[in-house]
Amino acid sequence: MIPDAAALNLPVREALPALRAALEGPGSAVLCAPPGTGKTTLVPLALAGLAGPPDDACAGVRRVVVAEPRRIAARAAARRMAWLLGEKAGDRVGYTVRGERVVGPHTRVEVVTTGVLLQRLQRDQELAGVDAVIIDECHERHLDADTVAAFLVDVRAALRPELRLVAASATTDAAGWARVLGDAPVVEARGVSHPVEVVWAPPAAPVRPPHGMRVDPALLTHVASVVRRALAERDGDVLCFLPGVGEIARVAGQLDGLGVEVLQVHGRAPAAVQDAVLAGSAGRRVVLATSVAESSLTVPGVRVVVDSGLAREPRVDHARGLSALATVRASQAAGRQRAGRAGREASGAVYRCWAEAEDGRLPRFPAPEIKVADLSAFALQAACWGDPDASGLALLDPPPGGAMAAARGVLTAVGAVDAETGRVTERGTRLARVGLHPRLARALLDAAPLVGTREAAEIVALLSEEPPREYGDDLGAAWRAARRGGDGYAGRWRAETRRLTGALTAAGRQAGGRADSLGGGAVEGTVAALAFPERVARRVDGGAYLMANGTRAELRPGSALTDAPWLAVAAADRPVGAGHARVLLAAAVDEDVARSAAAALYRAGDEVAWSGGDLVARHVEYLGAVELSARPLRDPDPRLVREGLLSGLREEGTELLKWSRGARELRERLAFLHRHLGAPWPDVSEDALHARVDEWLEPELSRARRRSDLGRIDAGQCLQRLLPWAGGRAARLDELAPERLEVPSGSRVRLDYADPERPVLAVKLQEMFGLAETPRIADGAVPVQVHLLSPAGRPAAVTADLASFWREGYRAVRAELRGRYPKHPWPEDPATAAPTRHTKARQALRDAGG
The missing domain is CATH 1.10.10 (Arc Repressor Mutant, subunit A)
Structure with a gap:
């Protein structure tokens, strides 16, 4: 039994009868319990009959498995429960995380990570010996937790209806989880009575919003200043939430000289640091933490939380095959979880580094990992x-x-x-049984027969948790640094190497046969290429690399890999606003290794493409998007030639064809008729001509072999094929859209159809005397725009209404031009004057001579 009776007085105890009734009835429940109520520590002990009165226990439950989203939370929860029982972890309460198992023959409550539980379910779907499973912190919507819940619902439905299942969280979509668990009852516990004051502490000046992995340094400086303010205004330790390891390090650097202990807590922190944070201290502390400290554990002594308002979520670029974390605004649910850390033991305060007006615009819950992750x-x-x-x-x-x-x-x-x-x-x-991402599992099993069991395990361990940036971008150098290193990363790397070596032994290395053609190249390059075959990359122009997935990538300036002709890229990201990727970790390989590892991406064939302004025919070998070799093709397939020429026409336009003046005018007249009369008059825009190329450009296109052949195709003759010959409508082309119009002087003046909205008739003003109405075409539907010219052929006036011009505009034109052109007639009333193409004297001579 629990030796300290005070530990029994946790608020969640009041919800235990309802929870027990739900599990003994429907068999599943959603437990909503705010931070500090004891859901993580008291509920598992109570269900297993280890906490107080027997009435708290759930009938038939002897062994409880608690699934936590993170290793640090699993260890902390198990140790806390063991302490409550006056024991050490491994007795009646134990834990299992990747690479570490602390359980014993008398263990009744086992805390595991969701990843460990997934592996266990795949090996033993019945979960033999387990009576109840609690999925803790389900509000975080980690993919493993969602998957575990789905599998357990299956198990209850098909194999073990007596298996009890609880989804527990402080802030969650209770109705949604109840539905997933089969309309399970929702059990709620009252929160801790310790009040938490909210202090809004936005930056004084605007800061740039997070983008990609980037966080505005000005915001981090502001967060550090808020930490100093909180230390001055409040008692107790300060817990500060930041999105990632890099931001924690930057803020820590700005807190030197405060006279308090500054601790950094994140998933990569050494176990000793994690234990020190959870053990408490006599002196004042500032704990800088990622979201690992949001839930499942209490940091003793914390009375103040400083919340940067940022979090990291996974994102994947499927088009480029790149996965990464992105900095985002933390959800309202995360904000409540974080604030709750300040009220776990006494009254506290949360300093939120954003404006109160912004709070309502934050997302209610974090994005479900299933929606955004690989x-x-x-x-x-x-x-x-x-x-x-x-x-x-x-x-x-x-x-x-x-x-x-x-x-x-x-x-x-x-x-x-x-x-x-x-x-x-x-x-x-x-x-799947290796407990790695499928890519890494493939690399481990296939590389072991080629490079050795230990070597394969060591490199894959490096790839499973990206090494610190100070290790550099050369995977080989990072491998050597990890072997020498005495830091926290190196310790975790060695533990993972041991686990993977054991997994290889258990698998019997039976999967290695698929890669037996690999050979040559450095060990680390072989392993990385097997893990990420679509990221093998060849050096191209300008020192950049082209990956097999089609993404261009660049090394950092001064990289030791700069001169490598081929790389196996293990990690890359895409900087904000950049069209290319940035290599974070890679190894040099030779072409043979690249070809073998990415053999599934190899393709070869004839290729005819429009390149450099003409048709290029080659036989090409590719590794994905990477060109391996090419040789000229003497007699390409006519179908490929045709497609290549069409590509050229799409790229450079139909201007590649021979366009006489008559052909251009025909196209413009057809565009005019299509604009005003519609079908059956054809659309002759570029897109429309490409869509109907079979109707108007054959058989000339099929006989073409190069750009010069296209230049000999008479476009006007081809366009004739699009005319509406059926029903005889094509015969009305000259009637509806005449090339020329006869004006009052007897001249036949060419119409300009460049603007399909309204054709232009440019004619000398004197030739239009006596014409009261503007000429119309297209069956009278469209008046032409008359450009009236001076005797010298220069524009004098523009009108679409001749009658109005003769009444109102002519007088001003006459006053301006008759002095300049006195030999030409400028009658007072042009509407009744005789039209002429000649000067007054010449016209008189013509009149006199008949």
Whole structure:
């Protein structure tokens, strides 16, 4: 029993009867309990009959498994429960995280990570010996937690209806989780009575919003100043939430000289640091933490929380095959969780580094990982479970179709699923049991026979947790640094190496046969190429690299890899606003290794393309988007030639054809008729001509072989094929859109159809005397625009209404021009004057001579 009776007086105890009733009735429940109520520590002990009165226990429950989202939370929860029992972890309460198992023969409550529970379910779907499972902090919407819940719902429905299931959180979509668990009852516990004052502390000057991984340094400086303010205004330790390790380090650097202990807590922090934070201290402390400190554990002594308002979420660029974390605004739910840390032991305060007006605009909950993350591992888990498309799984949110398609592509490439059915292969089962992303599992199993078991395990361990930036971007150098290193990363790397070596032994290295053609190249390059075959990259112009997935990438200035002709890129990101990727970690390889690792991406064939302004025919070998070799093609397939010429026409336009003046005018007249009369008069825009190329450009196009051939094709003659010959309408072309119009002087003046909205008739003013109405075309539907010219042919006036011009505009034109052109007639009344093409004297001579 618990030795300290005070530990029993946690608020969640009042909810235990309702929770027990739900589990003994429907068998599942959603437990909503605010921070500090004891849901993580008291509930598992009570259900297992280890906490106080027997009435608190759940009938038939002897062994409870608690699933936590993070290793640090799993260890802390287990140690806290063991302490409450007056024991050490490994007795009646134990824990299992990746690479570490602390349980004993008498363990009744086991705390595991959701990833560990996933592996356990795949090996033993019945979870033999387990009576109840608690999925803690389900509000965080980690993909593993969602998957575990879905699998457990299946287990209860098909194999073990007596298995109890609890989804627990402080802030969650209770109705949604209740639905997922089969309309489970929602049990609520009252929160801790310690009040938490909210202090709004926005920056004085605007800061740039987060973009990609970038956080405005000005915001970090402001967060550091708020920490100093909180220390001055409040008692107790300060817990400050920041999005990532880099931001923690920057803020820590700005807090030197405060006279308090500054601790940094994140997933990569050494276990000793994590333990020191959770153990408390006699002196004052500032704990800088990522979201790992949001839930599942209490940091003793904390009375103040400083919240930067930022978090990190996974993002994946399926088009480029790049996965990364992105800095985002933390959700309202995360804000409540963080604030609750200040009121776990006494009254406290939370300093929020944003304006109160912004708070209501924040998202209610964090983005579900299933919506934004790489789904390759999830898709493999679903396939191993027997539901390749996850359509039958009880998920709060369905996986996006595009992300699942990309995941299936990855799994097919590594041989984990059948290309046609999507069902898991024997190889896929082995890959899943390694407990790694499918890419890394493939690299581990396939590289071991080539480079050695230990070497393969060491490199994959480096790839599974990206090494510190100070290790550099050369994977080989990072490997040597990890072997020498005495830092926290090196310790975790050695532990993971031991785990992976054991996994290889358990797998019997049976999966290595697929890669037996690999050879040559450095060890680290071989492993990285097997893990990320679509990221093998060849040096191209300007020192950049082109990856097999089509993404251009650049090394950092001064990189030791700069002169490598080929790289196996293990990690890359895309800087904000950049069209190319940035290499973060890579290894030099030779072409043979690249070809072998990415053999599934190899293709070869004849290629005819429009390049450099003409048709280029080659036989080309590719590794994905990387060109390996090319030679000229003497006799290309006519179909490929035709497609290449069409590409040229799309790229450079139909101007590649021969356009006489008559051809251009015909196109303009047809455009005019299509604009005003519509069908059957054809659309002759560039897009329309490309769409109907078979109707108007054949057979001339089929006989062409190069650019010069296109230049000999008479475009006007080809356009004639688009005229509406059926029904005889084509015969009305000259009537509806005449090339020339006869004006009162008898001249036949060419119409300009360059503007299809209204054609232009440019004519000397004197030739239009006596014409009261503006000429109209297209069956009288469209008046032409008359450009009246001076005797010298220069524009004098523009009108679409001759009658109005004779009445109102002519007088001003006459006054301006008759002195300049006295030999030409300028009558007072042009509407009744005789039109002429000549001067007054010449016209008189013509009149006199008949």
